[in-house]
Amino acid sequence: AQSVSQHNHHVILSEAASLELGCNYSYGGTVNLFWYVQYPGQHLQLLLKYFSGDPLVKGIKGFEAEFIKSKFSFNLRKPSVQWSDTAEYFCAVTSFSGGYNKLIFGAGTRLAVHP
């Protein structure tokens, strides 16, 4: 069965620090990969996605992620975080079978950015 692992459950950074959140998935076939963000009290928002093509994808708010097929990874990065990036970040992969999709989520990483 497919699974998604996020290695860091809690990350604490100071503003302007660089961020990298790890995500690994287990699935040998074609995958779609996503990062969703949940700001305090708000809904899950799509940060970025990878379907095909350039493995380096850019999302909203200065985030990017790199798909490395050989490592089954899709790590999220941001060169300089801001206090407003405080949120929970979820990596997810689409499981596609029988013509239907469902998202398989990682456990989430809670990011706290201190001013």
Add this chain to the structure above:
Amino acid sequence: EPEVTQTPSHQVTQMGQEVILRCVPISNHLYFYWYRQILGQKVEFLVSFYNNEISEKSEIFDDQFSVERPDGSNFTLKIRSTKLEDSAMYFCASSESQGALQETQYFGPGTRLLVL
């Protein structure tokens, strides 16, 4: 920008009671989903729905759960007889297309259900 909406934002109920969680998907979307997140655990897929039918459901989605699209805008999740372990955040999602590999699901803000 269109958004998925969910009501109520919070629901407290007694064990054994029925609850209905409501969702309004994005208007031109045809595929609908429910996920849930028990506190401290992963977001888990419950069910997907298209053309007034369940297209896939997880092992969590037992006979106590049902989904319905009662009209052209709402999508509901009903739990017939709630259990303590049903306490969770329930997320609704919708997408414009499915069946193709390249599909993006958009999520609502969630309903936090507490069963006492």
